[in-house]
Amino acid sequence: MRRVGPPVVRLLDDDVESIRYSLASHLLYSVGKDPVNATARDWFMAAAYTVRDRVSERWMPTLNRYYDQDQKRVYYMSMEFLIGRTLSNAMISLGIYDQVKTAIEEMNLDFDEIVGWEVEAALGNGGLGRLAACLLDSMASLDVAGFGYGIRYDYGMFTQHVEHGWQVESPENWLRYGNPWEFPRPGVIYPVRFGGRVVHYKDVLGQTRAQWMDTEEVMAMAYDVPVPGYGGKTVNHLRLWSAKSTREFDLKYFNAGNYIEAVRDKNESETLSKVLYPSDITSRGKELRFKQEYFFVAASIQDILARFRKAHSDWNKLPERVAVQLNDTHPALVVAELMRVLVDEHHLEWNHAWDLTRRSCAYTNHTLLPEALETWPVDMFERILPRHLEIIFRINHEFLQEVRHRHPGDSDLLRRVSLVGEDGERRVRMAHLAVVGSHKVNGVAAIHTGLMKSTIFSDFEHLSPGKINNKTNGVTPRRWVLAANPGLSKLITEAVGEGWVTHLDRLKGLEKLADDKDFHARFAAVKRANKQHLAQVIGQRLGVDVSVDSLFDVQIKRIHEYKRQLLNVLHVVTRYARIRANPTVDVVPRTVIIGGKAAPGYILAKLIIKLINDVADVVNNDPLVGDKLKVVFVPNYNVSTAELVMPAAELSEQISTAGTEASGTGNMKMSMNGALTIGTWDGANVEICEEVGEDNMFLFGLTAQEVARRRIDGYDPQIAINANDELKRALDMIGSGYFSPDQTDRYRSLVEALTNGDTYLLTADYPLYIAAQERVDALYRDPDEWTRKAILNVARMGKFSSDRTVAEYARDIWGVATNN
Template sequence: MRRIGPPVVKLLDDDVESIKYSLASHLLYSVGKEPINATARDWFMAAAYAVRDRVTERWMPTLNRYYEQDQKRVYYMSMEFLIGRTLTNAMISLGIYDQVKEAIGQLGLDFDEVVGWEVEAALGNGGLGRLAACLLDSMAALNIAGFGYGIRYDYGMFTQHVEHGWQVESPENWLRYGNPWEFARPGVIYPVRFGGRVIHYKDVMGHTRAQWMDAEEVMAMAYDVPIPGHGGRTVNNLRLWSAKSTREFDLKYFNAGNYIEAVRDKNESETLSKVLYPSDMTERGKELRFKQEYFFVAASIQDILARFRKSHDNWDMLPERVAIQLNDTHPAMVVAELQRVLVDEHQLDWHRAWSLTRRCCAYTNHTLMSEALETWPVDLFGRILPRHLEIVYQINHEFLQEVRHRHPGDSELLRRVSVVAEGDERRIRMAHLAVVGSHKVNGVAAIHTGLMKSTIFSDFDHLSPGKITNKTNGVTPRRWLLGANPSLAKLITGAIGDNWVTHLHELKKLEPFAADKGFRAEFAAVKRANKEHLTDVIGQRLGIDLTADSLFDVQIKRIHEYKRQLLNLLHVISRYNRIRSNPMIDLVPRTIIIGGKAAPGYALAKLIIKLVNDVADVVNNDPLVGDKLKVVFVPNYNVSTAELVMPAAELSEQISTAGTEASGTGNMKMSMNGALTIGTWDGANVEICEEVGEENMFLFGLTAQEVARIRIDGYDPVPAINANECLKKAIELISSGYFSPDQPDRFQGIVDVLTHGDHYLLTADFPLYLAAQERVDQLYRDTDEWNRRAILNVARMGKFSSDRTVAEYAREIWNVKVE
């Protein structure tokens, strides 16, 4: 009997038949299933492996090219990488989306169901991780040798559920079914040490040296995730570290039958990569987080230097071939660790090593808030990293000597800029360490960078003019427009071609189409379809009936007082009161969509979530209100949820207190998807306004300077509350238990925040916010004009591509070429 061979296809070709063969092969040989008993999840795994093969085929030549051309490498150090789902993004990057979709369809499968089985990588929590993911995408798209370093968390921060209106956290076990995108590298493993002691000795040249000894060891093992750039020419690498014990178990305890004790060391070692941001509410939690940060820094520096030493034996070449970007203060230990390795392990002179360290490192600041600028107690620091504490002290001593020489007698200046904060408890200021140890420091929006220079880092700016620079954030249009909103992307491409995908400034060519009535109608139809899709999903998941005839008003971001979800709620309650007072009132119907996680230990933020849900329960079930007003809290906000919500958004709420939001990227994503922004003069809102025009946004409220002045003078919210009847009634409803009849004083904590001090000035901005919302209603009644302005928002978003952001980093900080 003649043997039937496989079809005549090349395994890694991109035509439909080759992809079908890859799918069937991986289902059998990688998943271990046959089609007759394969589930949709099995087919997802097969599809992921099939696409991964094609990514890998481009990945190896990329890495080889970097070695052959001896390209300078950029190492992006971040505790978070929110890369989202990878399958569809990889398909788009390689240009095989339609072929894979067709192949899956020809196999009799539902494409959306198959790709929907992908579990998002739980490697981050918020904007910090989403930005990091965008920058990795853009480095690959721009053919920059860019590598990410982070931690392979077994569990993300948490999965958010809502029970009886309260946030409930459960483990985010994203690796439960395996991760088809990662490559385990058991051959890439480095020791990371903690504790021990330091001895000092004289070497043969008479130089004083230090040796760190008697330390405990944990092993860091690498897992690699390929990051494909658009077009597939370049595939970069995200390397994540997983903690492994140096010993699997203690045979002595095992033989004695004490199995728990036998694996104790292994379990304790491996907690380092167990969970994203372990709670630091306890001393043990603080220690774990501190160790976690050093763990990924130490492994990454060893890896970076090992790669450098493969091709170079001259240490002076290090800054010519290595750029290390510190994404916030979490990786700031890079400064001390790189200095330690160069001085202690490679015997470089201190000042030569320090020059190399500073020229390699650069630091991105993401916050002006003192509570978010990490500091660590000296006692904790010295107990866990005794040699690093010595190094930090020496760095600080030499830095302060330099300052003292330039500003003799100014002890207050020395106190302010010192890396070591004196007080009841001496602490190491990690942001100061990052600033002192970097050749460049950047903010992430023009207003944020300006405030950095005038507030938290003003002394450093005076000491080193030009060191602090701005790099306004951006987002990748591949994921946040081409992938998230394919209907709008298709409409845009039909009008101006597809060059905008990699050159977002090309969107400017859309401007004339804003005046085209036919194009406006097509644009409106796309938005309507996206709204209807979101309406269906919310109905299925949450059981809330919505109408796409209402204005979709969206605020999705981490729940925090400064982001002012409460201000949004005060408007909702005020609107509700107006409808209750006059059920026949002619108001524009609104659907208010709020989503975001509250940190587990942040009681007030969790109370705000409860208030959102209690208000929703009352409003959505009030027959007098009907479809005039709906409130939805979308649980477990993540990248996939954002990709669903943002294309449907019509009004983007960006209402943080001026001077508190470093940049924001949700504001960019929603504007890019055709939403109009209602926002304060904060973060990137200011630059969005400069690009799209103030007439195409709804800006309101105090400026950062006015906020600072009010806080200096002291603010009493009571007169503002009494002067505004809408605000007064809204607060009274919350206080009276109207939304919590089972527990009337449930929200007293929120009322107290609003009436006693109101640090984030909600009551001061409320009248102007209400007036801005009236302007929203007025414009939304003119559907054609609303769509014209929405199209102009899309057309003028070219600046906010992460490609532009990365190109600026490359030219002005990393000193690498952009093709």
């Protein structure tokens, strides 16, 4: 009689039994622990390896399919990729979330605790990196052969702590316990050179050639992080470069006992990938940042061309098979590096190489602020990348010749569009290099793109009409609704079906439920549960008790003067002064939640953080105020924090000075999660208004044109201050030390910045902002109407999926097909 053995369990099957088997196996064989001694972190690593196995099983066929079909590849070049935690997102993308959760819980483990042990990848800081992560997700979900290139920073920008109200930075050592999602590629390593000199010579055909020699060298080693698309059919990847020394140590110094000198070259070389955005206050910091940018550009171009040459010997096919998207000016050196490689190493004729380069490259601009458009001193450029400076000078010469022929005698135009600024210290304008070296340039919101055409790049728009186009940002609904807000996701799916996850326009089906009382109640219950969760976390982590009956008013973004966290504080102080003047007044309770990091060298931004915390300390401890007003500063704002805060937000603060915010994506995320926006006519706020309706938002303030006019005419903030008693009182309270009795003049510089110039026009917009906040209060007193408008916000956010953004890039810029 044949014996019947136990059922066969396949390691990579997606059923609960197979996943449980994988978990146990990885705990033993990958983590090296047994269940008796395993910690929650050990179980997280086992879970990550379990899911990674299933991602990898889909990854290799994806790459093979790209090669077999000779698909055009899109390379997204960015100094930042703020991808957040990966485990939950990967489980959702592969459709195994419930199975993994069940398997873990059947082993008597706490699923939420295990998932919570994941350390967020510190590969970015702000909106630039969050957008890049969303676009990678959408490229994979739309079956685009799209890959990211960046730097594997050993340390992120910094971990933000708050001590005595001040921002304190400490190293963001995210790799301390290893990264289970990365695959080291020691076989993928490229030399990157700096310094040296350039020698020109004639080759055997009499052509003038250039040789870059006597350089210092560092090696770039690849680490791959798979990026699964929703549904699991396609898995792309993010390739990150880590700097490695060409020599581990100098044995001569080591044998002589000079151990520090023995590893000096290794340590100096590897600083290139140590820290995200080293401070550029010092000349050494500027040089390191410049080297970082070239380091990842040079390694990426070598990798891109090596992959291209595997299948193609005809260079004319390069633009047909390669699209390089420059995410801001940081990768602008791609233009010069690609030219150097094609001309110097592969000996293509200059004009041929220039045609291929321009047709392969495209540039996304993210700022209208002239000071944020990178420029580098010519003398530093010449010292570090002498050959690239020669190439840029030639590109500039030929470009200006063309402009001169079309516009003879217009020397001022030549000065404005030149790739080299001659006013004061000569500097290379990286944005100009990116514009001239790309076939398409795009902004990230309609108003932003329009202002690009009429302001910073108006001359280029005149010279090449149609080259500048708009690609309004979007966010991935998989992470920002499906993963971040499971309660709302379930409610949406029950109402409109599962298709909304990949076709966000199907949210439109919620409109018919905006007046449905039962749906109102369920929608409000989801929001309240999210608020309760956030309130619990705030109480545990920060020791502040907040009422879930209060309106949760949220502003989370990088701390910067143009984003106007200070305007938010002025409203808080005004609100506080009103309560103090009349403690029995009937007010709508408000919990104001602010989060964000200030750049370490940005003194004024750090002072704003201190002010927020000083105001919070006074307001939160005033017995006359109680639950009528609370202020919370959430430290170390990152993706994980955003996933906690945004589902609980009821009011989304998007209050930048009109004409300064390129787009914003936090505005989209909070609106998708049922928050109403209070905002200026800036960035994507304008397009959100077009979709959801002005009646369902609280827009206020000067338009970009009015802002520009006031700056041209000259703006005197004293007139606005003297005309508004509450504004004057708020500034007096801040400036006199009411919130800083230990140092009464602490905020004098902040107040003086507003009273003497007010660059970002806070005093001009203040009365309109206060009036908008009063409209907020009035609506919040009517819960049914507030909920109705919140539902309509969710229902009308279909446009703002990053899937739509990627589909437009694919059609208009990259020339590739999508499955959408």
